[in-house]
Amino acid sequence: MSSVELDQVTIRFGDFVAVDNCNLTINSGEFFSFLGPSGCGKTTILRAISGFNEPTEGSVRIGKDDMRGIGPNNRPTALIFQNLALFPLMSVADNIAFALEVRGVKYNERRRRADELLNLIALPGQGDKMVSELSGGQMQRVAIARALAVEPEVLLLDEPLSALDLKLRQHMRTELRAIQQRVGITFIYITHDQGEALTMSDRIAVMSAGIVQQVGNGSEIYNNPATSFVASFVGENNAFQGKVSKADGEFAVIETSFGPLRGINNRGLTEGDDAFLFIRPEVLHPAGDDDTEADANFESDVIKEEFEGSFLHVFLRSENEDKPYKMAIVNDANVQRRATGETVKIGFDPRRAVALPYGELADE
């Protein structure tokens, strides 16, 4: 078990900067996820840790050892590929024991170890099957067993669940997490699916355009996004653009086209800055008579309503026609439906709204 340290890692392909000055420490035994849209550089980082790429600048350390110049076959890491890359011409047991085979382990010992791992992944006695006879989820587990066979200190997973259907994916999330806790080694997980990242990870690094935007556990990232990208990429969010008209250590008031609105000012915004105010759909609610707090309510028109069982989603006119604001109302017994075009007064808790410097938004 080892920690993984990325020290000022920059990776370039020609002129293209895939990873820009990344500094991270992944603790030993941690389930760590890199979350970001495709092309954000997360797979490049993973390949730099596994040894298929070398960083252009900076260093990757596993344990305390600098990994520069050490090939993927000599690093204490194991990589699970997006398409799993199981060997189709070998049996399940041969697949799992391949790493032992190349280390010259005798057949009987290999077979014993493969059976052990098959038990770990809950596929006992399936060693003689061919890979093609397995289902998608079983292949997934065989790929994990194959990677674990070398007893790596760090297991790297490159979107391994993306090929599975939704139900299996949700099942495998819990299973992956359980396997990680059983073997206790460091898991580094790459995904573009925030649900996966939030449910499985101890900590998450959100990446965009080669830059690590924020590192933190799930609730930190969801509740206190550090940049406009994180706020808009993780979960759903309503972005109100404007200029800061008033700011102190706690709150910033932003002059939006819906009037002045207030949110938490964690990033030290000062008067006159261009800024976004992010308010999540579940924070918005129809204003009652007691919603008189200054800069914490606005008026807008209902565009449409969607009833989704536990929530009623109300879409509201925003500055941008393509991206209406969304309000999620918990479906209790007296939820009230509104007509299209009706103007409603909306309130929110300013302590749950986040004011952030103007920046890139994630496009969904």
Added chain:
Amino acid sequence: MSDGVPSSQIILAQSGITPSLPTPSEPTPAPAPEPTTPASPFSGINPSLPGSNSPSGISPSLPGFSAPSASSASSSDTKDGISNLNITITNPDKLPELPAGQHELKLVIQDGNAQPPADTGLGFIEIFIAIVAALLVAPFIQRQAGKWSANLNAFQFVQRNGVAISAYLLIFTLGWIIFMIILPQLYMFDFSFRHNLNPSEIGGPADTYTLKNYTYLIFGREGDADLLNWLHLEVFTKTIIASVIVTLINFALCYPLAYFMAQSVRGRNQRLLFLCLLLPFWVNEILRAFAFKLIFADLGLVNSFLIGLGILDQPYDFLSANVALYTGLTYAYILLMIFPLYNAIESLDPNQVEAARDMGASWLKIHMRIVMPHAKPGIASGCTMVFMLTAGALAAPNILGGPSSLWFTQIIYQWYNTGGNWPQGSAYAFVLLISCIIFVRIMMRVFNVGLGDIAKR
């Protein structure tokens, strides 16, 4: 054939054959006029039937053998020989009446003993019967045609491709297989079991089946001092072994290149590499072979280079040592190795290679356990083709072979061409073909490859 100028056939004895050899047919004392010009222009006439210039005295029992008559039989362009002919008719009164200047000559190289062919022309009666039969059958066909086409349409193949295209496909492939491959080969196969007879004896009592053409390869001529035909057996074995070696060299050269092209090079560079491989093969085989000869000659490029570097003191005889031959043969079929290998390796998921590497496998292990098992059908396909074609190569061994070396195909060629013994040549050729097939099938069994696998690539 005889109804043009029946009364004045001009019998031409084939000339140009060494006097010691019997002429293909006894020229019957001609009732027709002798050609007055010397018959030398006829030296190009090559009887299209094998055995017609009875080679009883010229069995090519020695390698490198070349009978004086070789040249007389080698040209096959009979038409040119005749078009230059200059004949004077000495007694024109026996010719049919024709306007002056329009005498039509038909030259018949006649076999004196042969029966005049039967009249095969259809008489009036036969034609009449055929027409009546057609008229009787026609209504029936008309009635059934709809049913037939309905049945035909029921075949999925026809449904998918339409009648015209499926008919074309069927006729084309079947026609190709039957008329271009099976029938001629059957004919040659039949030939290999026959005696080498004069045309006059064909169909006669002497025309029986025999195994002697095959036993000759093993035991030689009866009455020879040695029990076995060591010379031919040795050449045969050497050819097979040398072909295996050439195939292995070819594989060793092509595999890394194919892997590189399939897994490492992309886009423009890949196309460029393909072009570099393909374009040299526009140069024809003979030119390439002679170029190799030039390169490996005593004062050729390789020797000058090695002497210039001080590696050699005096020129090394690459031609005698068969270095030129192996190089030429290897190069000749390199594409047939590279492309099946490339196709097979190209379909391998690069992640598999990376996964194996990630698990600590060495490059050797990766290729032995991951790449080669995946590429096995392509390897089998490439090796089979190269082996078959190398064993059957003729031009390269002819041009590049050392003076003491002989390829089995050269013996076959001598039987057909110089020896004029087609049955013997056919027997030898079939021995080569069948041995190669057996060898390839054994190898495929050893490496556990099916015929279907080969066709996949």
